[in-house]
Amino acid sequence: MDDHQLLRYSRQIMLPQLDIAGQQRLIQSHALIIGLGGLGSPVAMYLAAAGVGQLTLVDFDTVDLSNLQRQIVHSHNDIGRAKVDSAADTLHALNPDININTLDKKLTDETLIQAVQQADVVIDACDNFATRFAINQACVSTHTPLVSGAAIRLEGQVSVFPNAPGKAANAPCYRCLYDDIPETEAGCSETGVLAPLVGIIGSIQATEAIKLLSGLGTSLAGRLLTLDASTLEFREIRLRRDPQCPACGRPQDLSA
Numbered sequence: 001m002d003d004h005q006l007l008r009y010s011r012q013i014m015l016p017q018l019d020i021a022g023q024q025r026l027i028q029s030h031a032l033i034i035g036l037g038g039l040g041s042p043v044a045m046y047l048a049a050a051g052v053g054q055l056t057l058v059d060f061d062t063v064d065l066s067n068l069q070r071q072i073v074h075s076h077n078d079i080g081r082a083k084v085d086s087a088a089d090t091l092h093a094l095n096p097d098i099n100i101n102t103l104d105k106k107l108t109d110e111t112l113i114q115a116v117q118q119a120d121v122v123i124d125a126c127d128n129f130a131t132r133f134a135i136n137q138a139c140v141s142t143h144t145p146l147v148s149g150a151a152i153r154l155e156g157q158v159s160v161f162p163n164a165p166g167k168a169a170n171a172p173c174y175r176c177l178y179d180d181i182p183e184t185e186a187g188c189s190e191t192g193v194l195a196p197l198v199g200i201i202g203s204i205q206a207t208e209a210i211k212l213l214s215g216l217g218t219s220l221a222g223r224l225l226t227l228d229a230s231t232l233e234f235r236e237i238r239l240r241r242d243p244q245c246p247a248c249g250r251p252q253d254l255s256a
Helices: 003-008 019-027 040-050 065-069 083-094 109-117 129-142 166-170 195-214
Strands: 030-034 054-058 099-103 121-124 146-152 155-161 223-228 233-238
Touching (some): 040 195, 054 083, 083 099, 155 195, 195 223
Parallel strands (some): 030 054, 030 121, 054 099, 121 146
Antiparallel strands (some): 223 233
């Protein structure tokens, strides 16, 4: 770490729980962010600012005027641009020292596995169950920690799924929470979402990712944190692994 980096990250390095060693781990880490909307925006910006050395951004959408109410990594001048390109420009402006990879496409099962395998942590910032289930499956199969968040209307939730062998083998995965994809799935375009809510949830996701990468504190593994923004009330729900879970309830075969 050079003098420039010591100054840039000095306020984090001052934290005894992080120190220079933790900051160095961040600089050497690789985070995969899937989705650059309301959740992915604060996640990407805070991970870039905090000094995570390599970010891979995944999104196949373009910036729309209706996005700008909450997707703060994009600006009015970015309307019509690929979200990954818009976000990459913002992140490079925040921190030119980090490396940014962009994937402007929908990942198949094979390319998703490849992207997940290359990362130290995956942040799920997407907006539909099918994609969340696919991300979770890839993380379970590759034993990659997953930070999951969701927000709609005035409600949000966050959790961490270690997906690690050994002591963490009994921890639940994201799929343990749901029997199947709900028959009806409403999105922000149908039901709305409060702008700061995604900022709160995304910031918590970024915090959890930084903790995992640096070794700081205790993660949300095994706990689901929920927020009702109308009362600003947080609740914590204990999670248990489902032995019959179709994702983690049986051995995974990477060649399948």
